[in-house]
Each structure stands twice: as structure tokens, then as C-alpha cells.
Amino acid sequence: MITKEIELRDWEEEYININPLQTGGRTYPDTRKAIVSYIDGYSICDWCKGALGITDRPPVREFLDDVSKFLGMDYTMLTNGCREAKFAVLHALTKPEDAIVVDSNRHYSTYVAAERAGVKVYDVPSNGYPEYRINPDNYAVVIGNVKKETGSLPKLVLLTHVDGNYGNLVDAEKVARICHEYGIPFLLNAAYSSGRMHINGKKIGADFIAASGHKSWAAGGGNIGLLSVAGQWKDKIITYSRKYEIKPLEIIGCSSRGSATIALMASFPYVKERVNHWNKEVENSRGLMKELECLGINQIGVKPTEHDLNFVESEVLFRISEIHKKKHFYLYYELKDRGIVGIKPGLTRNFKFSTYGKTEEQIKHLAWAFKDIVEKHGN
Amino acid sequence: MITKEIELRDWEEEYININPLQTGGRTYPDTRKAIVSYIDGYSICDWCKGALGITDRPPVREFLDDVSKFLGMDYTMLTNGCREAKFAVLHALTKPEDAIVVDSNRHYSTYVAAERAGVKVYDVPSNGYPEYRINPDNYAVVIGNVKKETGSLPKLVLLTHVDGNYGNLVDAEKVARICHEYGIPFLLNAAYSSGRMHINGKKIGADFIAASGHKSWAAGGGNIGLLSVAGQWKDKIITYSRKYEIKPLEIIGCSSRGSATIALMASFPYVKERVNHWNKEVENSRGLMKELECLGINQIGVKPTEHDLNFVESEVLFRISEIHKKKHFYLYYELKDRGIVGIKPGLTRNFKFSTYGKTEEQIKHLAWAFKDIVEKHGN
DSSP states (O other): OHHHHOOOOOHHHHSEEOOTTTGGGOOOHHHHHHHHHTOSTTGGGTTOOSSGGGOTTTTHHHHHHHHHHHHTOSEEEEESSHHHHHHHHHHHHOOTTOEEEEETTOOHHHHHHHHHHTOEEEEEOOOOTTTOOOOTHHHHHHHHHHHHHHSSOOSEEEEESBOTTTOOBOOHHHHHHHHHHHTOOEEEEOTTTBTTBOOOHHHHTOSEEEEEHHHHSOOTTSOOEEEEEOGGGHHHHSOBOSSSTTSBGGGTTOSOOSHHHHHHHHHHHHHHHHGGGHHHHHHHHHHHHHHHHHHTOEEESSSSOOSSEEEEEOHHHHHHHHHSTTGGGHHHHHHHHTTEEOSOTTOSSEEEEEOTTOOHHHHHHHHHHHHHHHHHHOO | OHHHHOOOOOHHHHSEEOOTTTGGGOOOHHHHHHHHHTOSTTGGGTTOOSSGGGOTTTTHHHHHHHHHHHHTOSEEEEESSHHHHHHHHHHHHOOTTOEEEEETTOOHHHHHHHHHHTOEEEEEOOOOTTTOOOOTHHHHHHHHHHHHHHSSOOSEEEEESBOTTTOOBOOHHHHHHHHHHHTOOEEEEOTTTBTTBOOOHHHHTOSEEEEEHHHHSOOTTSOOEEEEEOGGGHHHHSOBOSSSTTSBGGGTTOSOOSHHHHHHHHHHHHHHHHGGGHHHHHHHHHHHHHHHHHHTOEEESSSSOOSSEEEEEOHHHHHHHHHSTTGGGHHHHHHHHTTEEOSOTTOSSEEEEEOTTOOHHHHHHHHHHHHHHHHHHOO
16 A cells, blocks of 8 residues: 555645755645645646637636746747756757757756757856856857757757756856857746746747746646747747647647646746845845855855855765764754755755745754754864 | 636535546545645655656655556556657657557547657547447558558557547457557557556557556546556667666656656555446446436447446437527536536537446436436426
């Protein structure tokens, strides 16, 4: 009996959760209410009109129009997640053996989606340790190399707006400008940016935006993403079945046909509001980083940080693991004892975490907890 | 503010829901508890080991092994849904312009997935109105035609085990035997069979089984499906990224990374048990059909029905719509007044519904409701 073995989860209610995958996907009370109400299978299809994107009850169609406006784009489709949005663009625009250009800080799923599509990936390198900064100008260099090597321009350029390792924010407008000079479509992976900060696709010059509902739009534990498309690309990406003319091909008719769509919709008013407070999130994050650096827990990535997600390295914390009876797992347990979860168990020298949505009091508590651990256990 | 406009749902608590999409996906109380506990984003990744399918806490890996045994298959992957499982097989095995053979009762998503994969679909016709029976022997005929027309055998054969229109159950073993004679891989779409009735892929001779968590495994409103694979096909279907060696390509690393996986796991013990009572479900369905036929509401499809999902046609109910003040919507409202939902609003002459999971008392109530409507409103 598997059920009996499913431990119920207490990370959100009992702890301060700083897992970077999870802070931006936390649900609001209204969202939880909506999810529970739509908890059964295909519940969003009660008033189906033939396709999820045109459903009016609940108002999915209106919601998607609102999302397009919110992102400064023209058309939006629901996808099963951000990676599925990226794959949809790849699948629609490329053929196996085509070349695409992506930043080297990309999420693994960008690369795996590209492999699944059969395309060849050319990386735009970062400047490496310790900044891992992506210089937009290097996109022009790599595009030029692809042209030289293959005889053709790449079929797609992708930029990870904020990467999931260092939380580096790249100037997407500059990358877009380079793409447009070459006439190459530009996909912005906004998994860690849209839903947290203001994004305007038109202003940026993005042809496609892929977003993650469960990472950054408070859409909770259902798989959901968004693919927003600029008008001129609509007919290339949002193509329909020849036989079932309202069914978009790239989402096999309907994607998230259940409570995840409802969750995304229920959280949307909060998301629209919360992006106005992004500066405060960055301020919190910088404040904590400053405290941690005093302890010898040092931020890797572009400084000062421009995001709630940060990667740190720490000899101080690593050295404790050599003498602590819980070895490498000590940090996980010591933090848990102090009401904090979300750093990968076993890590001490290098790890990442996110302060998204935390109150000033919680930020102070986080700073205190690390200080207390270092003071109690550091030689 | 979209949230305010999301009507909360009352179909399950307040009504007898006979929507065929929804009866088999209804959650159990334990499932709901598990979903709520994992309601936040990426919650299943707390103890991530690098890929969803090998996670041991919660015990996803063990669960997938159990599912393989339950289905009489060798390997199982979580997918975002049944259609995504079908597309995964298509994408892994075929190239654009390849031919595949499917039954003409197939779900639209089978066709759309095939279009997305760029393959040419050859239909095995049913015997048409009123039975729409698929004769397994016709698979051999169509395979022969493909060979004649294209010079090659089809690359894949798909059978919809139970179709979603008429609830016809096809002898999958016979189709499998034909496929094996020709050496063509055989995909069984078990969206409306597995999770409801016993399925043994080995005994059937299925190379792949696609299943729907939210349609037939009580996995609720999160998108989730299963792709089970026979050993000899493992290396063709469950292929991994070259760079990220534990990330399966066809699910872009991880598929249902949230509460839907938990829901499927939490419901699994109940599903394993409930398939033992399939005969009772068929008996209930046949009992109701008998009562309805006395009223002039006639079952379309193979008779007597072998499934809880049935399609009916009824001149009696249609004629009422011509005199009822609610017109074609009368049936929806008259049923709702009698505590029943799930028949598509506006339909009277042809519609489908499902009695899955209903008690004998509810079956009697359904029979009474239709009788009462016909008696009160039929001339």
C-alpha cells in the first residue's frame, strides 16, 4: 500500500522554505480554494467548447488575453510547463540537425528539449567563475560562428532571462536586438523572471516567452506553463489540426486540462500585483547576502545580486561538515532545527536558495540562523 | 480580477456526475489529502535525486515498478497525460511521412498527436452505425493496404482499447497478434480501460500502454498519464539525454513534477482494488441501459454494453426539446433539477455519459430521473 508511505508535507506551514524551485510557486489561500474545488479529473472541462484555450466558463480565454497583455505579447497558450513551451517552439520552428544558439547558463531542460527536437546546440559562454555573466554581445559572435561552420544562420536563439543556478539577470533587449539584426527568432525563457518581475515582450523584442506557472506564477503543484507569442509568429507556432480545426497541434489539442489551469488563473491577480514589489525582493536578497558574506558565505554570480535566487560557496560551512557528527548533512539538519528547509540535503560548500516572498522578519531569521550555525560549530 | 470570477465547483459534492471524462478521475479522500499536502510548486522535488522517476521520497520509483507489474509491462514513465504518452511513442519511433495504423474510433488526440509527429494516419474502419464495431481482422487488411500503397509496413499500430464515444471494448490480443505477425510495434491506448479493468500487457501482447491518470486512475485534476513499455522496446522509447544521463528525452527530463504524481500514487491502492469490481460496473451500466431503452433512449455501439461509458440516441428526448421552454438545454436543466450533471448542455438527441463508480441506488435514481422527464414532458 503505497498511500500509507506518502508522508504528508509540512514544508510550507511549519518552516521557512527557501528552495529556489518552490518559493515562487507557493499558492495563495484563494488559489488553494480554487484547486480544491477543481480537484477532480477534467474538472475544467465542465463547459468545454472544444478546446481549453477558448473555454469561457471558467474564463480561460479572457485570462489568456490578459496574460498576453501582462507580458506585452499577442497570443498565449497554456502548456504543461515551461520546458514544454520551449519544446513547442523548437518543434514548430526547427528540423533535426538545425542549429540553435543558447546561453551556457541555460536550464538542463532547454538542452534536453533541444536534444529531443534533434537540433544542434551552440552555447554562448559566460565569463565563468565567479560571475558566470552572459555578455549579450557574445550572441553575435556565436551566431557568426554558426554561420561560418554550417553555412546557415541558427534557426532559433534562446536566452535564459534569469538562470536557475546563479540568478543572473541578462539584458534581454540587447540579445533581441542582435537576433533581429540577423532575422533570427528569439525565445526568452522567463521561468525565473515572469511572474516575479515586470516583463514586457514588446519592449524587449521577444518573439516568444516561455513561462513557468509552478515556478514563478504561484500556480502550485500542478504542471503548468505559458507560451506567449508575438503576432508575426502566431501562424508558425499556434498551428491547428487540419481535421480538428480548433485543436492546437503543439499542445495536442489541450494541455493542462485540470486544476493547474484554475490555479494559475486564481493566482494571476496576486501575480499582477506582486511584480510591483520586485525591488523589495531584490533589496531583501541583497540584505541577506551582505550578512552572509560577513560570515564567509560568498555569493557566486553577478554582484550585487539582482534576484531572489542566489548561489553561494562557503569554506566555513564546508569545514564544519568535517567535524560535525552529521557530516555533510549537518547543514540541512541545523537549518531545520532553526525552522528552515529548502537547501539540498548534503550540500555545504556550494548551494543555492531563494528568498522570494519572505518577510523582513524571515530574512532576519535566515541571517541569524546561518550566523548561529557558524558561531556554534565553526572552530 | 479573474479570481473573483472563478465559480467554485459543486459537481461532485452536490450532484451525481455522469460526465464520461470525469467519473474515473474522481479523487478519493486520501488522494485529496495528499494533493493538498503537495499543493505548492515542485513539492514532489523536495528529495529530488535528479529525475522524477527515480525519486525515493515520496517513493515514485517503487510506485512505477508496481505500476509496471500491475499492467503486466516492464518499464513505466510518468507523462503529462495519455496523449503525451502517445506522442512520446510516435516521436521516438517515427519520422515525418511515416505511416501508422489506428482504429477509426480513436480519440481526437491520437490523430492530433500523429499530425504533430508528421506521420500519415491510416484508419481501420468500424462497421459504422449503429455498432461502430472495430473488427481486429481489419487491422491486417489496412496494414496490407499500407504496404501496397507505400511500399513499406506501417511504423506503428495503435488501438483504442475502449473508445471514448461508444465505450466499445476491442479484443486487443487479436490486434497484437496481427501486429506481431508483421513485426510492427503495437501501442494500446488504455485511457478508458486501465485503472477501471484488469489489463495485462504481456498477455495482450502490447508493446506500449498509454494510460490516463486523470481519466481512469482517480488521479484528479492534475494532468498525468503513464507510458508502460515492454522490455524489448525500452531502449527505443526510454532514451536519455547524452549530456544529462538520467533525464529521459521524451519527457524532457521530468514530466509531472508536482501534486498530480502524488495524486496518482495516493489513488493507486484504490485503483488496484477497484479493477476487481469491473464486472459490477458493467452490470450497473447494462441495467441502466435496459431501463433507458424501454423509454426510447437507445444505446449506440456494441450491445450489450461492455463499459460504463455509453452513447445513446433518443427521438423521445429530442422531441421534448421542440416544445420545452428551455429548448435544447432542457435536458441539462431537468437533470440538474434531479441532482444529475455531466451530460453536455444543449444535447438531447445524441449524448454520452458514464455510470462509473455509481452505487446501485444512484443507478436507480438515474433511471428514475430519465423516466420522470419523459413522463412529465413527453407528449
